[in-house]
Structures are given as C-alpha cells and as structure tokens.
Amino acid sequence: MNSRKVVYLFFSTLLIGSLSGTIVGFILDYQVYIEDTFLNLIFGLIWLMGISAAFSLISQMGFFAYLTVHRFGLGLFKSQKLWNAVQIIIIVFVIFDLIYFRFLAFAEPGETIFGYFLMPLLLLAYGLIIAYIKAKDTNKGAFVPALFFIVVITTIEWVPALTVNDTKWLWLYVTPLLVANTWQLLVLHRLTRA
Template identity: 75%
Template sequence: MNTRKVVQLFFTTLIIGSLSGTIVGLLLDLDLYTSGSVANLIVGIIWIAGISAAFSLIAQMGFFAYLTLHRFGLGIFKSVKLWNWVQVILIAFVVFDLIYLRYIAFAQEGETIFHYMVMPLALLVYGAIIAYLKAKDTNKGAFIPALFFMVVITSIEWVPALTVNDPKWLWVYFAPLIAANTWQILILHRLQQQ
C-alpha cells in the first residue's frame, strides 16, 4: 500500500464520517438548526460537521491502532486460532461491560437492564454483518478480527460519549464512528489489491 492510497483512505474516511455525523446530528436537533435564520442553519451544519470530522479522526486512529494490535496479538500468541479465541473473549467481555456497567452507573429507579442491552446488542449484530461481508470478500479467517474491530475498537472510541450518557451525544458520536469504521474495514483489502 503506497502513500497515495493511505491519503485516499484518510480523506474518504473523513468525508464519510463527517457526512454521517452531520446528517444524524441535524436530524436529532432539526428544530434547533432550522429555527431562526439561514445563518443559524449554516453555522449549525459547519459546527456539527466539524465535530463529526473530529470523531471520524478518532475512528481512523483506532483503525491504525487495531492494525498494530492485531500484529502484536499474532506475534504474542503465535497462533491465529489462539489469537482469535482471545478476541472472541474480549468481544464478549466488552459487550457484557457495555450492558452491565452502564446499567449500574446510569440506571434510574424503574429502569431494567433490558434498556441498556439494545445498543450493545445492536452493535454486535451490525458488527457480525460487517464481519461477514469482510470474510466473504476476503477469506473466512477475517471474520473474527473484523468483528473484534467493529465491536471492541468502536466501543473504546465511543467511551467519551458513553460516560456522559446523553442519548443525543451517544448517537452524534456513534454515527461517524460506525460509518468510518465500516468504511475502513471494508475498503482496506480493496485498496491493497489495486
């Protein structure tokens, strides 16, 4: 992979993350941005696009950190099968933590744990779909690493919004992360083949 392809990956990921976050951010606060003048709408779009661009940069850092981590994992465990089992255990641990730790930290009286299961389980299902597509495009061995990246790395990148627990910011932060991570994991092998 040459420098031109890395730059292409950087800018396309930045654009995809920014657009997805801008769309979700506008939809979540449409009244805020459309009430008032056109200048209010323009400044609002620029602001939410800038925030989304920052989140997509975090996704890119997470992607390159994962590529490094994956190589370390293969080197430390000396076996793809063992490294895959470690990743599966970490996926289960992260999904459990996303449910249970958020529940004990933020649950109010009358709320059940099922309310806190929706987003982590949706992320797991979405991650499995993306991992399936990645494995179908490359090889079966890509499923677990892609699932690990989509669930674990996205969750780590999502931590600042998770600690605030504001539904609006959970989605505004999540949209560029998931869009950028999906793009990166599905396009990388195509860029390497060119």
C-alpha cells in the same frame, strides 16, 4: 500500499464520517437548526461537520492502532486460532460491560437491566453483518478480527459519549465512528490488492 492510497483512505474516511455525522446530527436536532436565521442553519451544519470530522479522526487513529495490535497479537499468541479465541473473549467482555456497567452508572431506581441490552446487541448485530461481508470479500479468517474491530475498537472510541449517557450524543458520536470504521475495514483489502 503507496502514499496515494493512504491519502485516499484518510480523506475518504474523513469525508464519509463527517457527512454521516452531520446528517444524523441535523436529523436529531432539526428544530434547533431551522428555528432562527439562515446563518443559524449554516453555522450549525459547519459545527456538526467539524465535530463529526473529529470523531472520524478518532476512528482513523483507532483503525491504525488496531492494525498494530492485531499484528502484535498474532506474534504474541503464535496462532491465529488462539488470537481469535482471545478476541472473542474480549468481545464478550465488552458486550457485558456495555450492558452491566452502564446499568450500574445510569439506571434510575426501579429500572431493569433489560433496557441496557438494546444498544450493545445492536452493535454486536451490526458487527456480525460487517464481519460476514469482510470475510466474504477476503477470507473466513477475517471474520473474528473484523467483528473485534467493529465491536471492541468502536466501543473504546465511543467511551466519551458513553460516560455522558445523553441519547443525542450517543448517536451523534457513534454514527461517524461506525461509518468510518466500516468504510476503512471494507476498503482496506481493495486498496492493498490494487
């Protein structure tokens, strides 16, 4: 992949992630941005674009870190099947942790653990869809790495918002992460082919 394609990947990911976060952030706090002057709206949108751009940059760092870890894992385990099995085990642990540890940290007295199932299961379902698309576009061996990237790496990148447990921040943070991660994952093989 030449430098022009790397620059394209960087800026397209930044733009797509920033726009997605800005749109979701605006929808989540619509009243705050329109209640005062026009400048309030403009500065609010600039702030949303900036914070979403920062999340998109985190996504890009996670993507290139995963590419390195993936190569390291393939070399360490000497077999794609074994490395895929390790990744599946890690995915299961991450989904469990998203449910159980968030329940331990944030549950109110009398609250059941079932309320903490929705977010991790939605992330897993989204990861399965994206992994299926990636495998269909490339080869079936890409399914588990794509699922691992969407579930595990996105969760690692999402940790600062997960520790706050504010619904607005959870959505504002995860939207650019998921959009940027999905874009990078689905466009990389097209860039490397051409």
